[in-house]
Amino acid sequence: MLPADTLSLCLSCLAGQGYRERVEAAGAAGFNGVILRPTDWRQAQKEGFDAGSARRLLEDCGLQLTELEALMDWLPEADGGPPPDHPWVAGIEERHFVELHETLGGAALTCALPVEGQPEVATAGAALAQLGQRWGARGLDVNLEFLPWTGCPNVAVSRQWLEASRQSNVRLLFDSWHFQRGDNSLEELAGLGNMVGSIQLSDAPASSELPMLHETMAQRQLPGEGDIPLVELLQLLRDGGCVAPVSVEVLSEAMRELPPVEAAKRCADATWEVLAKAGYPGDAQP
Numbered sequence: 001m002l003p004a005d006t007l008s009l010c011l012s013c014l015a016g017q018g019y020r021e022r023v024e025a026a027g028a029a030g031f032n033g034v035i036l037r038p039t040d041w042r043q044a045q046k047e048g049f050d051a052g053s054a055r056r057l058l059e060d061c062g063l064q065l066t067e068l069e070a071l072m073d074w075l076p077e078a079d080g081g082p083p084p085d086h087p088w089v090a091g092i093e094e095r096h097f098v099e100l101h102e103t104l105g106g107a108a109l110t111c112a113l114p115v116e117g118q119p120e121v122a123t124a125g126a127a128l129a130q131l132g133q134r135w136g137a138r139g140l141d142v143n144l145e146f147l148p149w150t151g152c153p154n155v156a157v158s159r160q161w162l163e164a165s166r167q168s169n170v171r172l173l174f175d176s177w178h179f180q181r182g183d184n185s186l187e188e189l190a191g192l193g194n195m196v197g198s199i200q201l202s203d204a205p206a207s208s209e210l211p212m213l214h215e216t217m218a219q220r221q222l223p224g225e226g227d228i229p230l231v232e233l234l235q236l237l238r239d240g241g242c243v244a245p246v247s248v249e250v251l252s253e254a255m256r257e258l259p260p261v262e263a264a265k266r267c268a269d270a271t272w273e274v275l276a277k278a279g280y281p282g283d284a285q286p
Helices: 019-027 038-046 051-060 094-104 121-136 155-165 176-181 210-216 230-237 260-278
Strands: 009-010 035-036 064-071 108-112 141-145 170-175 197-201 247-249
Touching: 009 064, 009 155, 009 176, 009 260, 019 038, 019 051, 019 121, 019 260, 035 038, 051 094, 064 094, 094 121, 108 197, 121 141, 121 155, 121 170, 141 155, 141 197, 155 170, 170 176, 176 197, 176 210, 197 230, 247 260
Parallel strands: 009 035, 009 247, 035 064, 064 108, 108 141, 141 170, 170 197, 197 247
Antiparallel strands: none
């Protein structure tokens, strides 16, 4: 697991911009890590980057690739996973994440289940164990992200799957927006401890009438702007022994309309303010 003072920006927050512009914006805003998808590497190649120049740009900006996001077809369709033509699966296979890792590095692979219907706990756990073994051989952790509209909708189900995997490098990705919109409780956080491998922050109103998928992809708020008790969440996780690194994932149409440097700076400033109030992860702010 990465150090707790790692603060990463999910580059999808700056969607619509090029690889160079987004990486330079993240570095200028004070982040020390970025989260990339295979599509980001494809974009970089279209801009003329090869493996060496793409990696050098990260290094020159004081950044490292922290997480690879997000593998969706780790569970076979016959066991409750997505069909090959699912829009979040088609053309983005595990081999593309391998290519991204071999090109730019990374410390963890994020995985999620994008479809409804809840697989058997033992089946999901076995698939996660196999995934963890494959990526553990590469030196990476695997972080399972729950999505409230799917068959892995909350902390409780995620915990069952993680425990069933019995794989030490398979952990939970805790996304504050998904926690807010899912069937979760603050009491569940106290005992998670080092089961959490990564924390992703954004904010939201207490409730919303928007379709959930639209809200999560286009209407998230900066940390501290909404009603999610982020400070309390972070303190509960910390007090339970969590030392996971933090990232920012503010998927917002309004943020994407801003110049990338300004959007990245707003994400960083808002997040550092929340982290400081929570005492998490200490005095790591640059």
